[in-house]
Amino acid sequence: MEKRIAILPGDGVGKEVSKGAVTILQAVAELFGHKFHCVYGEIGGAAIDEYGTPLPEHTLELCKTSDAVLLGAVGGPKWDRMPGHIRPEKGLLKIRKELGLYANVRPVQYYSSISDVSPLRKEVVEGADMVVVRELTGGLYFGKPSERTFQKGEASVVDTLFYQKKEIERVIRYAFELATTRKGKVTSVDKANVLESSRMWRETAEEIAREYPDVRLEHMLVDNAAMQLIKNPRQFDVIVTENMFGDILSDEASVLTGSLGMLPSASVSTKGPSLYEPIHGSAPDIAGTNAANPIAMILSAAMMLRMSFGLLEEAEAVENAVKQVLESGSRTRDIALLGNFPVTTEQMADEIKAALLDNEAIFNIMGAYA
Numbered sequence: 001m002e003k004r005i006a007i008l009p010g011d012g013v014g015k016e017v018s019k020g021a022v023t024i025l026q027a028v029a030e031l032f033g034h035k036f037h038c039v040y041g042e043i044g045g046a047a048i049d050e051y052g053t054p055l056p057e058h059t060l061e062l063c064k065t066s067d068a069v070l071l072g073a074v075g076g077p078k079w080d081r082m083p084g085h086i087r088p089e090k091g092l093l094k095i096r097k098e099l100g101l102y103a104n105v106r107p108v109q110y111y112s113s114i115s116d117v118s119p120l121r122k123e124v125v126e127g128a129d130m131v132v133v134r135e136l137t138g139g140l141y142f143g144k145p146s147e148r149t150f151q152k153g154e155a156s157v158v159d160t161l162f163y164q165k166k167e168i169e170r171v172i173r174y175a176f177e178l179a180t181t182r183k184g185k186v187t188s189v190d191k192a193n194v195l196e197s198s199r200m201w202r203e204t205a206e207e208i209a210r211e212y213p214d215v216r217l218e219h220m221l222v223d224n225a226a227m228q229l230i231k232n233p234r235q236f237d238v239i240v241t242e243n244m245f246g247d248i249l250s251d252e253a254s255v256l257t258g259s260l261g262m263l264p265s266a267s268v269s270t271k272g273p274s275l276y277e278p279i280h281g282s283a284p285d286i287a288g289t290n291a292a293n294p295i296a297m298i299l300s301a302a303m304m305l306r307m308s309f310g311l312l313e314e315a316e317a318v319e320n321a322v323k324q325v326l327e328s329g330s331r332t333r334d335i336a337l338l339g340n341f342p343v344t345t346e347q348m349a350d351e352i353k354a355a356l357l358d359n360e361a362i363f364n365i366m367g368a369y370a
């Protein structure tokens with residue numbers, strides 16, 4: 001198989017973890033006889049510095065002409081004082097909108113080998129396995145007006161939560177489809193006791209549910225969901241929710257695994273290529289120190305192999321290699337225990353690569369005897 005992958009490292013640790021993911025992708029290509037052509041583009045602060053805009057036209061073009069996009073992270077204190085429309089985050093929002101990335105899929109998987117870093121008790125998190133499906137191109141992040149105004153002599157401000165019904169439908173349908181391949185339960189999270197947009201969201205979920213008699217639909221208010229996530233995370237299978245609720249709840253859910261550095265995501269498009277990115281940010285405090293955890297990024301690459309290219313065996317091989325390295329006790333700083341010596345970003349990626357190559361070598365020998 002031959003594929004073209006747009007790599008947008010972005011800012012801060014995005015650059016370091018992207019390198020790790022490319023290392024793994026090239027190893028996969030070698031092992032399984034594929035060709036991955038990685039083409040690089042700027043986004044976020046890196047693009048502002050070079051081109052004066054967080055998403056240059058040529059970066060967008062690069063993505064549109066690729067089979068999938070792998071993105072690191074954007075943002076940093078250097079650009080925090082920029083006016084709203086040229087902040088690094090605007091580049092991320094724009095690429096989501098331009099590529100039509102309506103559903104952001106964030107699997108939250110618990111790894112027993114690092115259960116000791118979760119602030120939650122083992123008996124609470126053990127076995128938790130859920131996916132947060134976050135609406136990504138509408139809601140509070142995109143509604144207009146979004147501006148400061150002056151009304152009745154007072155400084156005022158407005159953000160808008162706007163959805164077309166069809167935007168709600170497609171993301172909820174995505175969640176139901178996903179649930180049919182999992183435990184068959186969808187939790188639709190809203191604030192229907194207060195927001196009109198949530199009441200329409202809830203109605204729409206009910207309508208879609210009729211198309212999926214084998215999937216159980218449950219509604220949950222977002223404040224309760226925030227509590228239930230850490231009180232009884234095993235109850236969840238697929239969670240589907242509005243853009244900003246999903247942003248907040250998915251960070252919270254990462255606590256189950258113990259670190260934001262463990263969570264990958266896929267953003268699925270209505271049309272062109274999908275985009276894969278870790279859910280963590282650019283972590284300016286540790287950027288450039290080779291300390292970031294590349295696992296979220298590497299697992300995002302694995303999601304790409306599975307979802308965009310249909311390379312199931314390859315994706316599994318990467319995920320198994322990650323599991324194995326964690327079981328061997330190697331940990332980056334974010335998941336290291338007090339007194340343990342953490343490995344660097346590069347070392348972690350290299351160890352995952354070594355495990356990948358080892359496993360396949362053993363597999364091939366066994367195959368030869370079978």
Ligand code: IPM
Binds near residue numbers: 074089092247279281
């Ligand atoms: C995320 C991030 C982004 C978001 C930021 C960087 C704009 O927090 O992907 O979750 O809020 O969507």
Ligand code: MG
Binds near residue numbers: 247248251279
């Ligand atoms: Mg976020």
